[in-house]
Amino acid sequence: MSRILIVEDEAIIRTALRRLLERHDYRVSEAGSVDEALALGPQHFDLVISDLRLPGEPGTELIRPASPVPVLIMTSYASMRSAVEALKQGAVDYVAKPFDHDELLETVARVLHQQASHRSTPPDITDAGGSRQQMIGECPAMQAVYTRIRKTAPADVTVLIQGESGTGKELVARAIHQQSRRVAAPLICVNCAAIPETLIESELFGHEKGAFTGASAARTGLVEAADGGTLFLDEIGELPLDAQARLLRVLQEGEIRRIGSVETRHVNVRLIAATHRDLRALSKTGEFRLDLYYRLNVMQIDLPPLRDREEDVLVIADVLLEKACTRHERSGLRLSRAARREIHDYPWPGNVRELENALERGVILAEGHLIHPDDLGLKPGRPMATRQPEEPPLRPVERIEREQEDGDDLSLEDYFQHFVLEHQDQMSETELAQKLGISRKCLWERRQRLGIPRKKQARRSSA
Numbered sequence: 144m145s146r147i148l149i150v151e152d153e154a155i156i157r158t159a160l161r162r163l164l165e166r167h168d169y170r171v172s173e174a175g176s177v178d179e180a181l182a183l184g185p186q187h188f189d190l191v192i193s194d195l196r197l198p199g200e201p202g203t204e205l206i207r208p209a210s211p212v213p214v215l216i217m218t219s220y221a222s223m224r225s226a227v228e229a230l231k232q233g234a235v236d237y238v239a240k241p242f243d244h245d246e247l248l249e250t251v252a253r254v255l256h257q258q259a260s261h262r263s264t265p266p267d268i269t270d271a272g273g274s275r276q277q278m279i280g281e282c283p284a285m286q287a288v289y290t291r292i293r294k295t296a297p298a299d300v301t302v303l304i305q306g307e308s309g310t311g312k313e314l315v316a317r318a319i320h321q322q323s324r325r326v327a328a329p330l331i332c333v334n335c336a337a338i339p340e341t342l343i344e345s346e347l348f349g350h351e352k353g354a355f356t357g358a359s360a361a362r363t364g365l366v367e368a369a370d371g372g373t374l375f376l377d378e379i380g381e382l383p384l385d386a387q388a389r390l391l392r393v394l395q396e397g398e399i400r401r402i403g404s405v406e407t408r409h410v411n412v413r414l415i416a417a418t419h420r421d422l423r424a425l426s427k428t429g430e431f432r433l434d435l436y437y438r439l440n441v442m443q444i445d446l447p448p449l450r451d452r453e454e455d456v457l458v459i460a461d462v463l464l465e466k467a468c469t470r471h472e473r474s475g476l477r478l479s480r481a482a483r484r485e486i487h488d489y490p491w492p493g494n495v496r497e498l499e500n501a502l503e504r505g506v507i508l509a510e511g512h513l514i515h516p517d518d519l520g521l522k523p524g525r526p527m528a529t530r531q532p533e534e535p536p537l538r539p540v541e542r543i544e545r546e547q548e549d550g551d552d553l554s555l556e557d558y559f560q561h562f563v564l565e566h567q568d569q570m571s572e573t574e575l576a577q578k579l580g581i582s583r584k585c586l587w588e589r590r591q592r593l594g595i596p597r598k599k600q601a602r603r604s605s606a
């Protein structure tokens with residue numbers, strides 16, 4: 144069911160539109176302004192339908208933050224010029240108000256269809272504990288990953304997944320298994336780096352009774368346990384050379400020989416391997432068999448590091464935060480604006496796993512309803528990501544607005560009042576407005592609203 148976000152300040156129109164769309168099986172959420180829409184996260188929807196004229200920012204301000212989700216702009220017949228302008232800014236289409244129901248439904252269906260045809264949806268995955276999750280991320284590199292998974296899964300070939308630690312290699316392996324014909328058979332996951340070198344061969348290939356000191360009984364290995372299903376070997380670059388030779392035999396002959404046995408057994412296993420290392424380079428130094436590398440590398444899937452997924456990082460953070468809140472029964476916690484900036488700028492060497500841990504820390508440590516940068520506990524003195532240009536210094540009003548959003552106590556009105564009362568005897572209205580970063584008209588309006596009208600004995604009048 145497609146999810147649609149309606150952004151419209153007129154409640155009657157909003158409700159009518161919602162009912163119309165719900166009657167046609169769309170799942171609908173509502174917002175009354177761009178700010179409200181941003182709080183809901185427009186990128187979590189399949190389509191945003193926004194009025195052009197809204198209190199505050201116009202609907203076109205949603206086009207960039209919603210991307211790649213399309214934004215359909217509603218506008219009145221009287222303002223067709225602005226509809227054209229909205230299209231130039233990247234709106235997918237526009238509908239003129241009052242709109243014809245059939246026409247609107249047709250446009251919505253067409254836009255959603257177009258969108259679906261050039262987007263790969265992230266796969267649904269059941270984790271080891273049986274709970275369902277979805278891979279998060281819409282950036283082009285992840286879209287390519289989803290397409291690869293979809294095409295590779297049914298082909299029953301060996302797959303090599305490459306990516307840094309914590310980028311989701313195991314998730315990809317699960318997705319491939321679960322979309323393959325082997326889904327009813329077991330998926331056995333083994334982290335080669337986690338098993339001592341002396342034990343790995345017997346763990347993987349099993350052993351006969353008395354095969355070595357301590358082998359008091361025969362044991363089936365993990366490769367045999369995966370018979371009929373999929374074997375996921377994480378960190379395959381850590382596999383010792385002897386074990387590599389046995390694995391090659393499994394791939395070439397479909398045969399396994401337990402340690403201490405002269406007999407071979409037939410196994411039917413699909414192998415998915417993952418590594419954060421360059422196996423080809425390892426093969427040049429003799430640490431990895433080149434023939435095994437070629438056998439593994441039938442299909443390759445490359446997972447991008449989180450620092451290269453700039454547009455995904457906050458989306459992932461929001462979803463993981465919600466999960467952490469549920470786990471710790473702290474619903475309603477939000478990231479402060481400073482924390483969001485920190486998450487966006489941090490280079491995340493440990494990738495999604497590190498982000499998951501930081502958010503969990505944040506949820507546990509947050510005292511109010513906001514998670515601040517300190518709660519996340521990201522390493523101080525870390526190199527900042529290079530992609531973020533230095534921000535220009537904030538105007539006083541912006542600084543206070545930001546502090547307010549970050550949950551600090553000082554109210555904007557308090558600050559304004561304080562600043563004006565303190566400086567109005569020494570400054571002209573123009574200077575005051577400049578220092579506050581607002582126009583003279585705005586200064587006058589705020590003075591009226593706050594009951595601090597302009598004093599008669601301003602500097603120039605007394606001169």
Ligand SMILES: Nc1ncnc2c1ncn2[C@@H]1O[C@H](COP(=O)(O)OP(=O)(O)OP(=O)(O)O)[C@@H](O)[C@H]1O
Pocket residue numbers: 277278279280306307308309310311312313314315377419459495496499
């Ligand atoms: N795209 C994603 N969407 C949602 N969760 C993700 C995503 N990528 C990774 N994760 C989460 O991050 C954590 C690490 O993922 P995973 O174990 O698959 O990474 P990995 O690359 O196999 O790491 P390692 O090589 O260290 O074992 C998991 O909890 C996983 O659910």
